[in-house]
Structures are given as structure tokens and as C-alpha cells.
Amino acid sequence: MSDTIRIFQGPQHPGVTGNMSLELELDGETIVTAITHVGYLHRGFEKLIERRTVLQAFTIVCRICVPEPDPYEDTFARGVEALAGLEISERAAQLRVLTLELARLQAHLLWMAGQGASIGLEIVPQWAIGDRDYILELFEQISGARVYHMYIYPGGVRRDLPAGLPERLLEVLEMIEQRLPAYDRVFFGNAAVRKRLQGVGIVDAAEALRHGYAGPVLRGCGIPRDVRRDAPYLIYDQLAFDIPTASGGDAWARAQVRRAEMVQSIRIMRQVIDRLVPGEIQCRLPKHRKFKIPRGETYVQSESARGAFGFYMVGDESEYLRRMQVRGPSTVHAFTLLERMLVGAQLSDVALIMNSLGICPPEIER
Amino acid sequence: MAWTLDIKGLTQPFSALGHSARKPHTLDYPRRPTPPAKGYRGFHVNNLDTCAGCGNCQDICMNEAIDMIQVDDDINPKNASGLIPRIDYGRCCWCGLCIDVCGPDSLAFETDYIYVSPDPNSFLYLPKKRADEAGADGEAPQQP
Structure with a gap:
């Protein structure tokens, strides 16, 4: 008779961060082996995109990650622009950065909600949500949609800011900034x-570099890597912001990094609003069926709230992309990292660790 | 890990109790519906007086949610095909590409978004209300 028991955590479990499953072998409360199972959410995005024109495909990419869709829209748009030789206006780039940082801020609030819930501190999810x-x-006013914005488009953005939005945005930023000390008292400064x-x-840290971990996982090891600084895109090279890091490499360090990133996002958005220039928001695009992507390939990168990710895109002179591959941080974090990290951990830590790593199953099963 | 006494860290979370005296900032009770933002992507409206029946909306719809069908209503005499779009709301993802490519700007979004029906066929929606009748205040995204 075996001394261990085997249980599944997920795919239907409040402690997993999406539709994926962990097969855990337990010795008492301690995990002996952990195997990640995916396949519950596969929608074949990469293949769907190969059968749609680039203007149609941009509506799919945002669905690759539910909590933070905007970096995907932007990365796809920049990939198409790189292949097709399009240039976007300065205002469009500013509006994109504004959207991306707003998305990062809400993604960190959502992470905070998940992290609080994973340790039973239910007040934090109530506040953060x-x-x-x-x-x-604000997203509803900017793009007309709340979660899947479908706002960042090859060639620019789809709508200009509505009247009064910058003022409203500044009010919301100030409100969130004033709320952060309350979160500090309840969450970040809470001894428990x-x-x-x-x-x-x-x-x-050495393992993080060797295996290609990204985002708060990497910066939580004290390594200041961020695509916005290392390979600047849009107007990030014109903006002043810091890359927060923390030492320790544990869930607490990652929490500190995310807390500091929220402040940096607010700082970036204020700079962008101060610098907003008038101008076109879209460049001129060919008609839908005549928008051919020249032969060539590109790899575009972005920094999302979960870390660096990239799209490899290939054009073949047709209106379709020949190939598009998504490289997301969750794939590495969920397999390479999580399976090894869980060995020796307690069962009650599984949800905590998954939230801390920011694993997003839709990104694994694109 | 060694335990170090953190008096501040143990006591300051109780400051959250102060929020219990504050007015809720979420939903009011009794509940008041929140009006959608101007430009929210709700139901489609199609101005039949200007719809040209070109089928661009059908062509660009990546979900194949749009069919061009014949109707008995009065339509634009210059409608080339005599057909107008019908949208399957079981497939639509509200991306708004159909509105982007609409040449005569007849197709638009209105801000209403609630529809309940036990009949699945009723989700084959015929956006034939005229924009002025529907009171549409949705802003169509700019043309590509």
C-alpha cells in the first residue's frame, strides 16, 4: 500500500488561476510530485489567426489572456506594422501606452485580489475588485468595452479619447494612489x-536567468529586467520610470515588486497625459482584402504585468499571416518552474504560489 | 523562518474596520442600473435608408456572424443587392469591424445591451431600426 495519495487540484477549483489542473502526489500535507495538466482551454488561436486576415485576427489576440488583453493587442499590432512597414503617429503611441499602463494597473489589482483570496484574506479581493x-x-469610455477592448489596431488605435477622459483618468489615478496606503495597512504591511x-x-536568481523566467518572478530575484527599458517600444524611451526589484525571490518579494510597479504605472500615465499631443490616431490602411503582408518575419516583445512575452510572426505576401507563435511567460512558469517549485511545498501553498507566479492558463493553451 | 514580533504589522490591519462606517462605493440598494458609457458597444442599429447592401460587413466578420438577407421593409432604393445584414448574436464578439468598414456609415452601435429570450432563433438579430428612431448615441469607431 502506498504511503502517498494522489489528488487533482483543478481544473474546477477556486485555487487555480484558470482552467488547468495540477496532479499532486501528497505525503500528508507535503507535495512529493506535481504534474501540470493543460488541455481544458485550448481554442487554437494560433491556427485561427493563420486563417484570418490581419484585420480580422486582431480581435482574437486579446483573448489569449483574459486579465490583461491590451499588451497582446499592442504586440500584434506592432508585429503587423513591422512586417507591413507602417508607422503610427505619436498620439497613437501615447494612447497605446496609456492603455497598456492602465491595463497593467488593473492586472495588478486583480493579482492582489487573487493573492489575498488565496491566503484567506477576503477583504483584499473585495477592495481590489x-x-x-x-x-x-475608464476602459468602457475609451474603447466601448470593459474587458476585451479590441482597441489597439494595426496602424494606431481605433478611437480617440472621449472629451474629459484625461481629467477623469487623473481623478481615478489619484483615488488609487490614495488607496494604496490602505492596502499597505491591510495587505503589504500585515504581519500575517x-x-x-x-x-x-x-x-x-541564476535559475531564473537560465530558464528564462520573466516579470515579477525575475525582478523578485533582484534582476532589473524589463522590456520597456531593455528594448523600448512605443514611447517608453521618452518616459521616466524605475524598474522595481526586490530580493529574496519568494512570494513576498514578488508582491513587493508588483506593489512598486503600480506606483510606476501611475507615474507613467501622468507623464503621458502631460505630453498628449493632438494628431491622427490611425495611419492609412489598405482595404481589408488588399492588406497583404510582405514576405518576412519578425519577433516583437512586450512587457505585460506577468512578464515579457513575444510574438513570432511570418508573412508570405498574402493577406494572412503564414505563422504566428505566442511565447508567453506563463508557459515557462507553469511547467519549468511550478512543477519543481511545488515539490516539498504544502498543499495550502499551491494556490498562493500559482497566484504569485501570475500563471495564466489561456496563455499556455493559445 | 524565525518569528519576530511586529506590533505595527499585527495591529494596523484592524484599521480596515474604519471602512465599515463609510458609504459603500459599489452597488446601491435598491439597485440602480448604471448607464453605459457613451460609445459602449451594445446592439447594432442599421439605417435602412442608407444601407447600400454591399456586404462589406459580412465579408470582414471574422466569426461569420453576419448573413445578408432579404426583408419586406422599405430599404434604400440604391441598395445594390436588395439585402441587409442580419447578425447572429450567438457568434458576434462585438469587435465592431463591421461598423469600421461600413461605407455609408449606416451600421452603428447603440448603448442598449440587455436582451433576454428563451427562443434561440431570436438571437438572429436584424438591426433594422433607424439610428434616429433608436436614439443611438453610440459613436462608430473611425474608418480605417
Whole structure:
């Protein structure tokens, strides 16, 4: 008779971050082996995109990651622009950065909600989801949609900012900035939270570099890597912002990084609003069926709230992309990292670690 | 990990109790519906006086949610095909590409978005209300 038991956590489980499953072999409460199972969410995005024109395909890419769709829209748009030789206006680039940072802010609020819920601190999800709703209202005004915005388009953005939006945005930013000390008291400065997160899910800095971990996981090891700084896109090279890091490589360090990134996002958005220039928001595009993508290939990168990701895109002189491959941080974090990290961890830490790594199953099964 | 006494960290979370005296900032009770933002992507409206029946909306729809069909209503005499779009709301993803490519700007979004029906066939929606009748205040995205 075996001394261990085998259980599945997920795909229907409040502690997993999406439709994926973890097969855990337990010795008491301690995990002996962990195997990641995916396949519950496969929608074949990469193949669907190969059978749609680029203007049609941009409506699919945002669905690759539900919590933060905008970086995907922007990366796809920049890939098409790189292949087709399009240039976007300065205003369009500014509006994109505004959208991307707003998306990062709401993604971090959503992470905070998930992290709070994963350790049983239910007040944090209630606050964070409520505050995130103010950002979704802004998205509703900017793009006409709350979650899947379908706003960033090859050649620019689809709508200009509605009247009064910059003022409203500044109000929301100020509100969130004033709320952060309250989150500090309840979450980041809470001795119970610190005790719960410290020493859990430790990542070694050398391993993080070797295996290509990204985002808060990497910066939580004290390595200041960020695509916005290392390979600037849009107007990030003109903006002043810091790359927050923390030491320790554990869930607590990653929480500190995300907390600091929220402040940096607010700082970036204020700069963009100060610099907003009038102008066109879209460049002239060919008609839908005549928009041929020249022969060539490109790899475009972005920094999302979960880390660096990229699209490899190939054109073959047709109106379709010959190939588009998504390289998301969740794939590496969910397989290479999570399976090894869970060995020796406690069962009650599984949800905490998954949230801390920011694993997004739709990104794995694109 | 060694435990160090953190008095501040243990006491300051109780400051959240102060929020219990504050007015809720989420939903009011009794609930008041929140009006959608101007430009929200709700139902489609199609101005039959200007719809040219070109089928660009059908062509660009990546979900193949749009069929061009014949109707008995009065339509634009210059409608080339005599057909107008019908949208399958079981397939539509509200991307708005159909509105982007609409040459005569007859297709638009209105901000209404709630529809409930036990009949699945009723989700084959015929956006034939005229924009002025529907009171559409949705802003069509700019033309590509």
C-alpha cells in the first residue's frame, strides 16, 4: 500500500488561476510530485489567426489572456506594422501606452485580489475588485468595452479619447494612489501576510536567468529586467520610470515588486497625459482584402504585468499571416518552474504560489 | 523562518474596520442600473435608408456572424443587392469591424445591451431600426 495519495487540484477549483489542473502526489500535507495538466482551454488561436486576415485576427489576440488583453493587442499590432512597414503617429503611441499602463494597473489589482483570496484574506479581493472597476469604467469610455477592448489596431488605435477622459483618468489615478496606503495597512504591511508569503515559492536568481523566467518572478530575484527599458517600444524611451526589484525571490518579494510597479504605472500615465499631443490616431490602411503582408518575419516583445512575452510572426505576401507563435511567460512558469517549485511545498501553498507566479492558463493553451 | 514580533504589522490591519462606517462605493440598494458609457458597444442599429447592401460587413466578420438577407421593409432604393445584414448574436464578439468598414456609415452601435429570450432563433438579430428612431448615441469607431 502506498504511503502517498494522489489528488487533482483543478481544473474546477477556486485555487487555480484558470482552467488547468495540477496532479499532486501528497505525503500528508507535503507535495512529493506535481504534474501540470493543460488541455481544458485550448481554442487554437494560433491556427485561427493563420486563417484570418490581419484585420480580422486582431480581435482574437486579446483573448489569449483574459486579465490583461491590451499588451497582446499592442504586440500584434506592432508585429503587423513591422512586417507591413507602417508607422503610427505619436498620439497613437501615447494612447497605446496609456492603455497598456492602465491595463497593467488593473492586472495588478486583480493579482492582489487573487493573492489575498488565496491566503484567506477576503477583504483584499473585495477592495481590489471594487477599485479595479473604476479602471474598467475608464476602459468602457475609451474603447466601448470593459474587458476585451479590441482597441489597439494595426496602424494606431481605433478611437480617440472621449472629451474629459484625461481629467477623469487623473481623478481615478489619484483615488488609487490614495488607496494604496490602505492596502499597505491591510495587505503589504500585515504581519500575517508577510509571515505567510515569506519563504514560500523561492526562485533562485541564476535559475531564473537560465530558464528564462520573466516579470515579477525575475525582478523578485533582484534582476532589473524589463522590456520597456531593455528594448523600448512605443514611447517608453521618452518616459521616466524605475524598474522595481526586490530580493529574496519568494512570494513576498514578488508582491513587493508588483506593489512598486503600480506606483510606476501611475507615474507613467501622468507623464503621458502631460505630453498628449493632438494628431491622427490611425495611419492609412489598405482595404481589408488588399492588406497583404510582405514576405518576412519578425519577433516583437512586450512587457505585460506577468512578464515579457513575444510574438513570432511570418508573412508570405498574402493577406494572412503564414505563422504566428505566442511565447508567453506563463508557459515557462507553469511547467519549468511550478512543477519543481511545488515539490516539498504544502498543499495550502499551491494556490498562493500559482497566484504569485501570475500563471495564466489561456496563455499556455493559445 | 524565525518569528519576530511586529506590533505595527499585527495591529494596523484592524484599521480596515474604519471602512465599515463609510458609504459603500459599489452597488446601491435598491439597485440602480448604471448607464453605459457613451460609445459602449451594445446592439447594432442599421439605417435602412442608407444601407447600400454591399456586404462589406459580412465579408470582414471574422466569426461569420453576419448573413445578408432579404426583408419586406422599405430599404434604400440604391441598395445594390436588395439585402441587409442580419447578425447572429450567438457568434458576434462585438469587435465592431463591421461598423469600421461600413461605407455609408449606416451600421452603428447603440448603448442598449440587455436582451433576454428563451427562443434561440431570436438571437438572429436584424438591426433594422433607424439610428434616429433608436436614439443611438453610440459613436462608430473611425474608418480605417
